[in-house]
Amino acid sequence: MSTPELSYGADERPAVADAGLLEGGIRSAGLKVTAPRLAVLRALAERSHATADALFGAVREELPGTSLQAVYGVLASFTTAGIVRKIEPAGSPALFERRVGDNHHHIVCTRCGVVHDVDCAVGHSPCLTPADALGFDVRAAEVIYWGLCAQCQFETALP
């Protein structure tokens, strides 16, 4: 294995997400730019909410030698660095998303598990201040709406 350039190769730059942008994002988060990191970020660019396992599946198509643990490691570093957000809805493996820094929430279908982003309800910071914070220094409020997506409403209404 003698690849002088970054192992993804300068000439196999993806059409989808620009390598330079991805690279810049990683670098400016203070992280080293590596092939697995680029591959994970690229896979994440194509999915709004993905599990580590789904990303692993996508990544190994592009970079076959990548291990699942590497994907976990990449996601942990991205999450810590703040360029990826991790959500953990009850009953689901963790999901990762690129949309960060805007305090948005999620709506999850209890039947099929599909997840969508929802903006903060009622104008500004709804529920962001609990009735009584009990002395806590509150840093974040996480809201998950649970319900049936349109498709599942339709399917469960069938004879």
Added chain:
Amino acid sequence: MSTPELSYGADERPAVADAGLLEGGIRSAGLKVTAPRLAVLRALAERSHATADALFGAVREELPGTSLQAVYGVLASFTTAGIVRKIEPAGSPALFERRVGDNHHHIVCTRCGVVHDVDCAVGHSPCLTPADALGFDVRAAEVIYWGLCAQCQFETALP
């Protein structure tokens, strides 16, 4: 309440939570009254938020033969029957609580993990309607506040 005694024995009635009340709660949920169920409910009466494992620890002091799987089974039946609520904060095993039916929320310390109940902000049903439900039939909204509890604020402020 002169209950005919059950397998736990009339003379080992707990001082803490009245056996008759616990029994009535289980029975009126449409479930059979068994010693493991009483023990779990009693353990839960003494803890506002407990993991299955913590309950198992408490239960086996009172009823040593009880298996962990039984505790999971009991909790699943209670949760389904609606007499216990299950919450699953990110990074923690599931927690169970007796307070049900009032749509309250939780505040969790990111440092020590302590959990407290918080009432619904802004009157009733706050945040229960997302900005855009995206066609979902929303059934529940779950809010978790994350922050540092008073004790952890104090401890992290030390030299």
Added chain:
DNA sequence: CATTTTGTTTTGAGTAATTCAAAACAATTG
């Protein structure tokens, strides 16, 4: 009160998602 039915618990095994640790390796720094 004995019996049957139904539901629960035990026992034992299995799984999914994630984490840990050491060695090999690759990206950036000097």
Added chain:
DNA sequence: CAATTGTTTTGAATTACTCAAAACAAAATG
């Protein structure tokens, strides 16, 4: 380009939980 620092691979372990069959107990029934 060598040194340093950080990342990934490899392999194993762990946590929290679920599944299934057999044994058992509570409630319903005669």
